[in-house]
Amino acid sequence: MSVQKLRDTGSRPGFFRELVESSQDAILMKTLDGQITFWNAAAQRLYGYAPEDVIGSHVGMLLPPDLKDEEAGLLEQIARGVRIEHYETRRTASDGRVLDVDVTLWPIRTRDGSITAVCSLMRDITGRKRAEAELTRLHAQQRQISLALNLMGNARQIPGALAASRYLPSTQGQGVGGDWFDLIDLGAGRVGVFVGDVMGRGMDAAVVMGQLRSAARALALAGLPPCEVMQTLDAFTRDLPEPFVTCVYLEADPARGEMTVCSAGHLPVLLIEPDATVSTLPVPTGIPLGVGGVPHQQVRLPLRAGTTLTLYTDGLVETSSSDIEQRLKLLTTVLEDAFATTGGGLESAADSVLRTLVPDTDTYADDVTLLLVSFPTAPLETAETALDCEAVSVPAGRRFLRAKLEEWGLTDHADTALLLTSELLTNAFRHARGPFHLRVWHSVRELGVEITDRSTPRPRARLAASTEEDGRGLCLVEALADAWGTRPSATGKTVWFTTLIAPADGDAAVPPALTPASG
Incomplete structure (x- = not known):
């Protein structure tokens, strides 16, 4: 159609009314005091009211009881010339059903610019809102299950050891991931300490984490030394759907004043001396579980009475905008200050670490896990x-x-x-x-x-x-x-x-x- 013909068609009397009547979106017009003056066919299909049922009536007839005051605020904004785009709200149909609708409102002006009426375009989004609510419910359910799997590894009471733990699931993406930690009473005064991180987030990572934690606990209780525990977990991990895991296992024997440590690609363990001096345990980093081909190495190190160990996952120290070495230095500084101030109070030290390294808990992108374990005394x-x-x-x-x-x-x-x-x-x-x-x-x-x-x-x-x-x-x-x-x-x-x-x-x-x- 030529431009001239289009103009001629558009100027034909009744053309725009026909266009509005044929719209698939519900359209109504109303005065600035809310009286309905126009009602198209799509509005009738949406709400179930014929034009003669609503024209001349107040638009408040479409509002649910709990939203009766909403219309006055909308009309007030329109009277000031404000255009309201995609405002999601609820409206009531003739049969009593409450619909979720997307509303766009704009003022109608005369030639001199005066605002005399309001045009409202409405779309039914009930199906979309229902799907969103179901998706939200499923995400919440998945998050709760994942969180429950993770919390099964909470620090238990172990004779002769003090512990403070913190776990914060991610606030972004699929939320809870594959972080875990565990304290294990190995008997004879010995304590096993695990911290690990399964790559990925959501239910899959949490399920893999649960399997690994159970396997790790069973191997530790069987008395296997840390390097053999890691080698067995490495073979076990290769058959899992998330075959990339970092973890560290530490077997502490306060009675002998020693600990044996093995790491599978995990971040370094920090050791806090009784005088609040913080250092890094000299443990070979090793390769992550699931890679295979390289034996894991364990080292035996002294363990003094009053020593505290700090284990954590990358969510605590890695950010997209910071160098990890600088973040590790910050963690060291915070621990030194906290233990020098509190004299070894684990709970207050854990709180200080989170306040400093994760100050905004609304925006962190990964799970955050922190475990402080102290061995206050040796055998008498x-x-x-x-x-x-x-x-x-x-x-x-x-x-x-x-x-x-x-x-x-x-x-x-x-x-x-x-x-x-x-x-x-x-x-x-x-x-x-x-x-x-x-x-x-x-x-x-x-x-x-x-x-x-x-x-x-x-x-x-x-x-x-x-x-x-x-x-x-x-x-x-x-x-x-x-x-x-x-x-x-x-x-x-x-x-x-x-x-x-x-x-x-x-x-x-x-x-x-x-x-x-x-x-």
Whole structure:
């Protein structure tokens, strides 16, 4: 159609009314006091009112009861010449249904510019709003499940260790991701500490994280050293849908004053000395889990009483606008200031770290995980002796233990400890290679006995037949000890047991320095 013909058509009387009537969008016109003056066919289809039902009536008939005051505000803006674009609100149809609508309003002017009326264009967005609400519900459900999976790794109370933890799920994208942390009571006064990060966010990352955390905890409880835990997790990760994971596993033994650490591509662990000096643990970074091909290395480092360890994920120190080295220096500074000020208060130190490194919790793009673990005291007493692989070592070991229990004032616990030690020494003499190493220690909370030999097969409790002479010793240990287990050593294995010497109802007599806390 030529431009001239279009102009001629547009100037034909009634052309614009026909155009408005044929619009697929609901259009109505009203006076500045809200009286409806025009109502097209699409408006009738949307609301169910015929033109004769509404023309001359106030537009308030379309408003739900809770929005009766809304129209006055809109008309006031139009009277000032304001055009209102895509205003989402609700309106009521003739059958009582409440519709979600997108409304655009603009003033109608006379030739002299005076505003005399309002034109309103409306679109039904009920279906879209319903879909958005369902999507929001599903996202919230996914986030809640992911968060629940993550919180299963919350820092538990571990005897002899203090802990404060913080976990903030991302506020962007799919929200909760694959960060996790875990504290594990390995027995005999030893503590396992995990922090890890699965690449990605959302349900997939959270599910992988849950699988890894469960596998890691099981491997740690089985007594595997950190490097073997990492190697096994590396093989396990290759079959998962998110095969790129960084993590660090630390096995702390305050009784020996040492810790063993292995990292799989994770950020460095920070060590806070009792005098608030902060340094980086000299641990090989290693490669992330799931890559394979390169063995993970573990290192053994000293662990002083009163030391605090800081473990975290990249969400705490990585931003798109900052150099990570500068952020790590900032973290070090904040920890030094916090521990110098509070004297080692973990909860206040954790709060200081978050306030400084994550000041705006509405905008961080990744999960933020922080774990502070402190080992406030070493065992009160420890003693050890070497024994040959011969029958006389069993009574010799009992005599050594009895003497130490008398020296420490723990004779009330001697009967059980001597019986269990005798069983373990006899077991070692009959089934393992010597020499043996007997070590005994106690804290305020528990007494521990460890026997190390030079054989790798680990003993296990079993039900012995009535005709067998063997097979009952470990069942006795399992029945009488509060905890027992085995773990590999540098030359063989260690079998240990512990018995409580503090009240069994929750360490009521344990001094504050040894009472665990978690955040």
